[in-house]
Amino acid sequence: MTTSHSGSARHKERLDSVAEDVLRNVRFNRGFILWMGFLSAVLLVCLYAYVIQLRKGLGVTGLRDITSWGMYISQFVFFVATSLIGMLISSVLGLIGYKWVKPIARIAEIIAVAFAAVAGLVIISDMGRPDRFTYLFMYGRIQSPILWDVTVVTTYLLVSLMLWFIPLVPDLAIAKDRLEGRPKLLVKVYEILSIKWVNHPKQVEILNSTIRILLILIVPLAFAIHTVTSWLFALTPRAGWDSSIFGPYFISGAFVSGTAAVIIAMYFYRKSYKLEKYLTDFHFEKIGRVLALVSIVYIYFNINEFLVPAYKMKALDSIHLQELFSGEYALLFWGVQLFGLLIPTILLLFRQFRKPLPMMVIALFVLAGSWLKRILIVVPPQAHPFLPVQNVPIQWVIYKPTLIESLVTLATLILVLMIITILSKLFPVLPIQELAEEENADLEKQEFNN
Amino acid sequence: MTWQFFKQIPMSEKKKKEVPEDSKLDDIVESSRRDFLKKVGIVGAASVTGAAAIYAGYRHEKEKPSGEMVKVLTEDNRLVEIPKEQVKDYKPDLKALQTRGRVGLKGKKWVMVLDLSKCRNARKCVAACQGAHHLRPYEYHINTLVMQESHNTPAYYMPKTCQHCDNPPCVSVCPVDATFKRQDGIVLIDNERCIGCRFCMAACPYSARMFHWQKPKGEEADKGQEYNIELNVPQKKGTISKCLFSADRLREGMLPYCVSACPNGVFYFGDENENAVTNGTTKETVILSELLEKNGAYRLMPELGTKPRVYYLPPKNRIFEFKQWTPPEYIETT
Amino acid sequence: MRSFFLVILTSLLLLPELKAQEWVVPDDKKGKLSTFSFDDNTRKAGLKIYTTNCMSCHGMPGKGNSLKLVPPPPDPVSQQFQKNSDGELFFKLQIGRGQMPSFKNVLSTDDIWDVISYVRSFNTNYKQLIMPVITSSAYPGSVIKMVLSYNQADSSVILETSAVKGLSSVPVTDAAVKLFVHRTFGLLPVDEEKTTDKNGKAVFKIPHSLPGDTAGNINVSARFTNEDVFGAVSMDTVLNSAIKGTAVSLVARRAIWNNMKNAPVWILLTYIIGLFTALAFIGLVLMKLRDVFIIGDTLSKGGENEVNN
Ligand code: SF4
């Protein structure tokens, strides 16, 4: 009797301290307002660029008949890729039973939601007639991979939102009484969103089973969205796209960029939200291993993707590969492969580099490399079609992104940052309830330190 | 089938006047000729109509007494008689143009044959096409390319249109049915529907498609004109355009713009169902299967399985020397 | 094919001479006249033919935008063009020379006259002379008739010619005749040129590679090669050749590239099943959330017991 009482008292204490630490950041402080103000200002400039594009047509971009997909589509692929991380962390690692993913899972879901939500907008920025966007639903042809993409991205977004929201419910219930001094409206929102959660055993049971359903459901969905995205390319006959391993190649690449994004976010939250207690070196060490692992898998697929055609050197493949290895795109290609993938992977194999700061730097390189890699996947295969390119203005032959195009691309990135900021400023970024219950965590940490 | 029927009417009418029976020959000739033209009038009008019943007017003959019956062709291809007073001129609206454009010409299977041994890069096909479709000099539905596989193999000119593939990868990927294949084999574009995603461009192995990156050339001039899906005019910003096999001309029984513009006899065009193609320059009609067989015809990139409807005759036995053409410097204009 | 090249080759070799040399029309052809008078209707018909067949080289009349060929195709409005007699124009259109194609197998006699009537409309000084009656110089005073029939057994077309004068009729013998099949864009010559036998008959073989329409009908025309002797007599008939054409629509079968109605079944099923499974799970999750809400709601109203049951 006494032990259980003291147990629940300790639990209460722990809950209070976790809630205190996490909820400290749920407020509209100066930093938040300045940051959002800055983002909005940049966004306005970028939106003006988009207005120009709307008025004058896609001619304001560097895209032309030869290379008709460029930065926008690369950005789309990058966004879809990065959003896959939600599935990897919370689902794959969570279902296997790794406890250390608990504090990271919500961060991963926030990233997933933000990137998946804006991916659709990126596609719209690439459309020649964005005003006809609704035609996709009115006249959609099921045979087109674009329709599959629209369908799975929407579904994935929904399920990711749920995976973010449902584990949040208990936290909302805990938090709604501890929000003194915050706007009334926010408290009201918490009240509604906590859907009358009282931590009743039956509620806990239902919630857990619901989460399990979602965790399973999201695996095929995530595979579907990125495989379908890879099919946008692989289903065409062009050299450089016409590859049967494009699906797994894309997915393994997606894990790399997503993990890098999570590491950067973790580092940021740890520092500016003062969550060192919860996002410990231990967590960084673990996620560092994940990044090393997925990078090695990705390297493996890279070897497959480039070595096999490079060995055979079929006519058009050889032109494409020469452009990458020693031609127009050589600098970018080797830069990305070395500094965005190979060197980071090697560094991550050493424990000294799996510390927060070095890893954050490595992750920045990996993320930038991932973005550029998408350009390398999308752009060069278009420059050398089956039939020669002749009798067109010379600027058409080589794709050079314009300022307007870059600004519109930037706009979508800013939207992602805004969504991430809002989600992590309005709601707790760490799972309060779970962390409070997490008694084994200390034990694990001890193990690790030995 | 439809077309043969059209053709019969004037022919059977015409023979009348060639067997003159009395001295008032002029009159007979005159009236049968007028009859003939009336019928051609019907054909012309009927062939440009799509929806509802077709009432083609007798524009040439306002003086005829009323109560008279006239013969007209209905949309379902029956020849019927109706009182002349009920005949109204019919101008197809957008909906009719779209419907008939999507259906295509029944019983036809258009096919094009290009004899590369005759192409001297006159580029008249390009000019005629760009004129008809309101394109800039560097915007192509048809482009003549210099082809040379290696320095040991011959260089030759190859006019390249859309191949109107029977297994068209571009159509497969279109998300909104904006590009589609018709029963007569033509792959068309509906720029009232296209969302400008350019997936079809990525998928087409023949680089046959172009995109309106900016305001099309004829935008101001074409303002207010009803959109004709078979001509793809007015062109629209932010949508795709490409070779249409001059579907509008075919509907009127004429050869495509490029085909009849070529001065060197490169193009043959016809109906595979009739197994005959007609040369656009000499107007000579030949048997398709014989032409292909005797000249060792081939299709572009058959290994891709796209099954083009365009055949090429190899550049063999050319009677002229290949002259390298330096294209002018194309500058983008608005 | 080879002979075609030879023609072009010789014409190319002769180019320099052709340039200087006038295009001489045989005297007996110069005086040929139309059998009907030119009017607005013939001019309209001529305009149509001109646009499809002539404009690509001769350009728009009066615009001087004809092609730069050797010898240059003259503008129909030009003096050089209009000084030709009707007969000369007719000859040149029908026979051709060098790059000017022969329209013999393409345009009927009437079509050619229509074109001439159109180009004459640019000449205000032009006065038309009409040939009063078509007479056959070989059978004076007779009307020449042709009858076509089809022989299923050996897929041949039999042409019977006769010269009718009053009630008597004699076969037209030793006349060169040609047979054409109508195709969408022109007349396709079939078999060789034949000469009528002593019964006035000629037999043409229809090759098996020539399909008719779906009912097996073909539209054929027969003509005398030498129209000056026999007059512009021709015969158009629909014959049932029994070689049925196919009219299978190219969009009839299910395929990925076809429209939604004709999409392959597997793709429709996969998509729909996939979508509905996902939606069903999402629905299930929403239901469960509702359950959570209901439990909390009941508890807050003091329904502890209800929940525990
Ligand atoms: S050539 Fe290209 S655009 Fe034309 S049908 Fe084939 S794939 Fe489509």
Ligand code: SF4
């Ligand atoms: S650009 Fe237009 S025609 Fe091409 S796939 Fe997209 S919607 Fe279809």
